[in-house]
Amino acid sequence: IAKLAHWEWLPGRSEMLWSEELYRVIGIDRSAGLPTLDNLLDRVHPEDRSSLEKALQSSDDPSDTWTLDHRVLRPDGEIRVVRQRAEVERGPDGDPDRICGTLQDITDRRRAEDQIRQLAYYDPLTALPNRRMLEEHLEGVLAGADGEKIALMIVDLDRFKRVNDTLGYGGGDELLRAVARRLHRCVESVAGRSGGAGSLTTARIGSDEFAVVLDEVRSLEEVATVARKVLESMREPFLIEGKSLVMEASIGTAMHPDDGRDVHALIRNANTAMHHAKEAGRGLQRFFRAAMNERATRNLGIESGLRQAVDRDEFLVYYQPLWGTHSEAIVGLEALVRWPSEEYGLVTPSEFIPLAEESGIIESIGEWVLRATCRQGRAWLEAGFDLPRLSVNVSSLQLREPELFPLVDSILHETRLPAEHLGVEITESALLTDRPAVTANLESLRELGVRVSLDDFGTGFSSLSHIVRYPIDTLKIDQSFVRGIGRKGQSGPVISAVVAMAHQLELNVVAEGVETAEQEAFLRREGCDALQGYRLARPMSVAALNRLLSRR
Ligand code: C2E
Ligand code: MG
Numbered sequence: 432i433a434k435l436a437h438w439e440w441l442p443g444r445s446e447m448l449w450s451e452e453l454y455r456v457i458g459i460d461r462s463a464g465l466p467t468l469d470n471l472l473d474r475v476h477p478e479d480r481s482s483l484e485k486a487l488q489s490s491d492d493p494s495d496t497w498t499l500d501h502r503v504l505r506p507d508g509e510i511r512v513v514r515q516r517a518e519v520e521r522g523p524d525g526d527p528d529r530i531c532g533t534l535q536d537i538t539d540r541r542r543a544e545d546q547i548r549q550l551a552y553y554d555p556l557t558a559l560p561n562r563r564m565l566e567e568h569l570e571g572v573l574a575g576a577d578g579e580k581i582a583l584m585i586v587d588l589d590r591f592k593r594v595n596d597t598l599g600y601g602g603g604d605e606l607l608r609a610v611a612r613r614l615h616r617c618v619e620s621v622a623g624r625s626g627g628a629g630s631l632t633t634a635r636i637g638s639d640e641f642a643v644v645l646d647e648v649r650s651l652e653e654v655a656t657v658a659r660k661v662l663e664s665m666r667e668p669f670l671i672e673g674k675s676l677v678m679e680a681s682i683g684t685a686m687h688p689d690d691g692r693d694v695h696a697l698i699r700n701a702n703t704a705m706h707h708a709k710e711a712g713r714g715l716q717r718f719f720r721a722a723m724n725e726r727a728t729r730n731l732g733i734e735s736g737l738r739q740a741v742d743r744d745e746f747l748v749y750y751q752p753l754w755g756t757h758s759e760a761i762v763g764l765e766a767l768v769r770w771p772s773e774e775y776g777l778v779t780p781s782e783f784i785p786l787a788e789e790s791g792i793i794e795s796i797g798e799w800v801l802r803a804t805c806r807q808g809r810a811w812l813e814a815g816f817d818l819p820r821l822s823v824n825v826s827s828l829q830l831r832e833p834e835l836f837p838l839v840d841s842i843l844h845e846t847r848l849p850a851e852h853l854g855v856e857i858t859e860s861a862l863l864t865d866r867p868a869v870t871a872n873l874e875s876l877r878e879l880g881v882r883v884s885l886d887d888f889g890t891g892f893s894s895l896s897h898i899v900r901y902p903i904d905t906l907k908i909d910q911s912f913v914r915g916i917g918r919k920g921q922s923g924p925v926i927s928a929v930v931a932m933a934h935q936l937e938l939n940v941v942a943e944g945v946e947t948a949e950q951e952a953f954l955r956r957e958g959c960d961a962l963q964g965y966r967l968a969r970p971m972s973v974a975a976l977n978r979l980l981s982r983r
């Protein structure tokens with residue numbers, strides 16, 4: 432039942448006793464061969480033959496049983512894997528009298544084990560080893576290193592997300608496979624670096640993140656050369672779905688033993704170096720330096736935390752009311768993102784938005800905030816609230832992307848929020864680059880009914896030409912001017928001038944950061960259309976806002 436084949440052998444004799452099943456497992460029938468030791472050994476894979484012979488002759492081995500897995504080569508060429516278990520009966524002199532064995536075909540089980548191993552240790556998309564395999568492999572390499580230098584490189588594609596966004600996930604997958612192949616080939620081709628059996632050079636450790644391990648490193652220059660070659664190889668255009676794509680990557684390297692003695696320290700430090708490479712401008716490589724850790728640790732921690740925060744939905748949106756001075760009612764709600772991070776506490780957007788912009792995560796965060804806000808708007812509409820316009824801050828990086836408008840459009844559709852309930856707040860820095868996509872985005876948004884506010888007016892270049900040239904509905908006077916009201920300095924007159932000018936251009940004027948009665952009185956007198964600030968209402972959670980709205 433267990434498909435066990437069985438044999439008996441008297442040592443010294445040539446013929447054996449074979450069960451019916453044994454013939455089947457080794458693939459010969461009775462007519463083809465007598466049950467002899469030679470015939471059995473003939474069917475054993477040549478590379479495994481000596482180990483079976485040794486087991487059969489282990490007369491001085493004191494144990495009375497042995498187990499051996501080996502391959503069988505059938506006459507038709509098929510290779511099976513079998514497990515032999517044998518029991519040795521000894522005579523009075525202690526020499527083996529008789530050996531009885533069972534033989535089981537374990538090929539299918541082995542295959543299943545291999546498959547499980549493949550799943551556990553290899554990335555299904557690229558067939559490269561995965562992070563787990565990398566860690567285990569590195570552990571082994573480090574354990575046997577004995578002072579020799581080992582380099583761990585982390586190669587991260589720059590702006591990979593854009594590929595997914597433009598080509599879809601299918602295109603993204605295809606690109607990742609092509610990158611994996613190219614990376615693998617490139618690393619192997621670099622002088623003297625051929626990955627023989629069991630040696631690992633490349634692994635895929637994140638969606639667009641790869642690792643390269645180089646052992647027996649002689650000099651940093653050698654590692655730098657490999658990194659340079661990798662970066663160069665990425666810049667060759669990839670042909671994906673008929674489109675030619677040029678990719679760049681950033682590489683960070685940490686060296687054993689100087690930058691880390693254990694696997695996790697090495698990976699962490701290589702990552703730190705990689706983020707520094709990205710900050711320095713993409714398409715670059717950096718070696719880890721201890722100094723990177725000090726001031727930058729928090730920033731880097733926040734940055735990588737942000738990546739996960741998007742996936743894990745860790746953000747919240749608070750809303751701050753804008754109070755209309757003509758209607759004496761809430762005329763707008765500004766969406767302000769919040770990140771209650773498990774590790775860093777409540778991180779303010781002033782701290783994490785610039786980091787997100789540097790690392791490119793801003794696009795995902797921006798999309799998240801936009802969707803969350805529109806969804807919330809829809810929910811308020813359905814709850815019967817008299818919904819004012821919701822305004823979302825849009826980073827200059829997003830505004831420069833031609834994809835912004837289609838994204839807003841599709842989110843409005845998806846959430847079924849009418850466009851006249853949405854506004855975007857942009858800053859002057861977005862207008863400085865003079866890219867056609869900026870104007871195109873703004874114009875399409877306004878055509879749809881989305882209003883555009885110029886945020887923090889007065890802190891940037893406050894260039895009149897911007898206000899005239901770009902399609903803008905509202906100016907938001909920056910808090911720093913409001914704070915200066917009633918103090919020495921030119922704040923008051925500047926505000927008066929800005930309000931007058933904006934009204935001439937038929938723009939709305941909002942004053943931000945209104946904290947005192949004096950400021951409020953001044954701004955009302957000057958004719959600001961709306962006020963925003965702690966004096967009127969703080970940014971608040973949806974629950975708090977629900978209470979406020981239902982009191983109206
Ligand atoms: P902002 O767009 O100028 O937003 C106004 C900021 O002033 C908010 O800070 C708000 O909480 C704060 N504020 C409001 N009233 C007062 C007041 O009376 N006194 C004082 N001292 N501050 C007041 P917050 O929420 O920390 O956001 C800071 C900045 O981060 C925002 O400035 C905006 O530029 C950016 N930001 C916030 N959420 C997002 C977002 O979802 N996407 C993008 N790209 N940027 C965002
Ligand atoms: Mg704003």
Ligand code: MG
Nearest residue numbers: 886887907943
């Ligand atoms: Mg502002």
